Amino acid sequence: MRELASACYRLLQNRTVFHTISIRVLPGFGQLYPSKDGGSAMFLTSNRIHGYEIARATELGEQSCLHTLFARQPVEHLTPGQSLFFEGDSAKHVFDVIEGTLRIFRIISDGRRIITGFVHAGDIVGVSLKGNYLYSAEAITATKVRRLTRKAFDMAVADSEELRPQVFAHVCDEMAAAQDQMVLLSCKNAEERLCSFLLKYLRRTMSEGALQPIVDLPMTRLDMGDYLGLTIETVSRTITKLTSKGVLGPAGRHSLRIIKPATLAQLAGDGDEYEDSRRDFVVHGERRRH
Amino acid sequence: MRELASACYRLLQNRTVFHTISIRVLPGFGQLYPSKDGGSAMFLTSNRIHGYEIARATELGEQSCLHTLFARQPVEHLTPGQSLFFEGDSAKHVFDVIEGTLRIFRIISDGRRIITGFVHAGDIVGVSLKGNYLYSAEAITATKVRRLTRKAFDMAVADSEELRPQVFAHVCDEMAAAQDQMVLLSCKNAEERLCSFLLKYLRRTMSEGALQPIVDLPMTRLDMGDYLGLTIETVSRTITKLTSKGVLGPAGRHSLRIIKPATLAQLAGDGDEYEDSRRDFVVHGERRRH
DNA sequence: CGTAGAGTTGATGGTTTTCAATTTAGGTGG
DNA sequence: CCACCTAAATTGAAAACCATCAACTCTACG
Structure with a gap:
């Protein structure tokens, strides 16, 4: 019972x-x-x-x-x-x-x-x-x-x-x-997590032959949060932050335009580098946790 | 050749x-x-x-x-x-x-x-x-x-x-x-993580027919930290806390005596309950994150 | 047009990290 | 066998990051 x-x-x-x-x-x-x-x-x-x-x-x-x-x-x-x-x-x-x-x-x-x-x-x-x-x-x-x-x-x-x-x-x-995912959850901060997530979707999208770097995110913020080990507020705030940095741009409610894919890859903090990682030039001073 | x-x-x-x-x-x-x-x-x-x-x-x-x-x-x-x-x-x-x-x-x-x-x-x-x-x-x-x-x-x-x-x-x-592990890293706090970890080892130990509830932990604190997504300091502090609660007892440098296995299971916060979960009586007020 | 759900933004507080100092244990050589 | 040395572990204080609570905006849909 x-x-x-x-x-x-x-x-x-x-x-x-x-x-x-x-x-x-x-x-x-x-x-x-x-x-x-x-x-x-x-x-x-x-x-x-x-x-x-x-x-x-x-x-x-x-x-x-x-x-x-x-x-x-x-x-x-x-x-x-x-x-x-x-x-x-x-x-x-x-x-x-x-x-x-x-x-x-x-x-x-x-x-x-x-x-x-x-x-x-x-x-x-x-x-x-x-x-x-x-x-x-x-x-x-x-x-x-x-x-x-x-x-x-x-x-x-x-x-x-x-x-x-x-x-x-x-x-x-x-x-x-x-x-x-274990790596992501173990030791990445909110920004790195979100960037990893978006990058994965971007790669998927581009490999499917998309013409524009616009990723479709059918899930809600809550879903993203529960996936990334973050709260909806943090997800939202991080997206806002990345937007204000010029890495992302809005493209409808459930889509995001990736303006600077290379920066995104850098911020994701994975070992494997995106091919054109050095293409856009951005200062990002963060690095923490552990 | x-x-x-x-x-x-x-x-x-x-x-x-x-x-x-x-x-x-x-x-x-x-x-x-x-x-x-x-x-x-x-x-x-x-x-x-x-x-x-x-x-x-x-x-x-x-x-x-x-x-x-x-x-x-x-x-x-x-x-x-x-x-x-x-x-x-x-x-x-x-x-x-x-x-x-x-x-x-x-x-x-x-x-x-x-x-x-x-x-x-x-x-x-x-x-x-x-x-x-x-x-x-x-x-x-x-x-x-x-x-x-x-x-x-x-x-x-x-x-x-x-x-x-x-x-x-x-x-x-x-x-x-x-x-x-993803569940653990996603939404458990330090205490829950450590308890889950110790519980896993305890079960292993007991299923091997050990007479005493003493788990052998051959790895260093750094290893444990890198596994649980915590720092060595947090691992150390959490062990100290659990010891002062009477859940654990020291048993040599690389061993721990589990004094209250049932409490450990409760603190681990998994869905699956330890058989004798209600055996020892402890107040634990924590519950947080997400 | 109004409501409900989703998303955003702000302020605050808590857990854990970080930095720093100290203690303990383990191993080596005299 | 003990002193010494190094790595591991512990403890403390401060800061950072994120969660929480709360108010608000926006969009979708009937």
Whole structure:
């Protein structure tokens, strides 16, 4: 019953929409799951069959990248704020994000939330797990995903010499990201954290062939704060500071124009230098902590 | 050298049994490593052959846990402070730690060091990587390790239905540890961080069947600080505070006696409660940050 | 047009860092 | 075996950075 209470609390904390989601209690676990829209039962039962089919298809030598595994799965739509799965749920599915952005987070006992990552179109969620999800996943924007049962996914991967290294590489990337995040949280100040964050998004944006150095930040300030280990006020203040320094410029509510990418990279304080790091000339006297 | 390798490969295909290994040639370096087990005219060159050997051994139904892969490798000794490998090195080996403790860390541009983990006897290092090491590894105490080339390791794993899930589980554990660390660094104060740290060690110690709740901390305060995202002064002060609260007691320079494990668990502020959390009765008014 | 949520800005205080001095432990050589 | 020396650990005082509290503005949306 205590678990029930804390789960309710969590749902409240997560701002899960109450008026549209009915709650059902699953036997055995005592945990709350918001049930999805009516059709989901059909999806769930058909997944396994799809999985087998796909596994056989790849055996037969079809083009096999991880995403193709999901190609035949039905597309599911998530509205902003809707949950995909919860921390502690048994990890029954793997998801391919087709469109939109999700936040990946944990809630600790006293209600604080830690966002451990954001997931974007093209990413796959739920691979590096055994047993239960280590975190919850929630849509930030309108999101489209395809799901595959873990069983189907694992079988397809186990049977394919081609896929296995891809999964391994994926896990390694996740690990590397976690390491970077630990560095960021361990010993960077607010400005460095924000710059690292923006830089990551800038690189993503530019590598996608964007013409302008404008990063789209679909998440709220609270999300950014919970990701960077800062409060919304500090995030806001730091953005203001960077703007007044001329590093950033406003570009709409959920976008930022990066005016001086090189300065941003310097301020981020990573070891790896941005290619054109010496291009813009700025005095920045800070350096502290530890 | 290549000819030598292929000759050995042929030998292996002819089912020539390699029982004793006297000399190991590391790929790329042509460096010679004498083996511990004595007298032997036989040698192997390419580690690839090692892989086959081990893979065949497991196929033949031998006990196969990850450690057994390393069983025949020579034992290497590291003195305190000695490096095992460096961040950025191409990740050519996987290591099995037999004895001692290592620190796993990264150094960022301005010289700050972040310890992302400690590695103890029984752990395996260097699995969750593709290409290059993401971190450096350095012995804290006198340490014994066995190494296997990544190639040999990967091949053994790829060929074994039994080993693959073990590697996957290992990676998942690492991932879970990284997540926990991110939570710790994101939103715990000094006391909570230290308590979490000590609790982890206490659990390890007790699960190893220790009779007394005394945790051995081979690392220095600086190591602890760099791991917990604190300075040595803060670490020291927090230990003093916990001692004056009666939670800890001194037990030698590199050991601490945990007098009130339940209080320690409460102060750690994790969601998961220690079984006997309500056993000792202490007022602790703190709760802050975020 | 009005409300609610998100974002900004300001003032204040607390935790931890930083700087500095001191104590303790560990190792070496006489 | 003890004195000495160095590195590690502790303790104190001041400052810095960020969190907290609070008031306010802005935007989106019905």
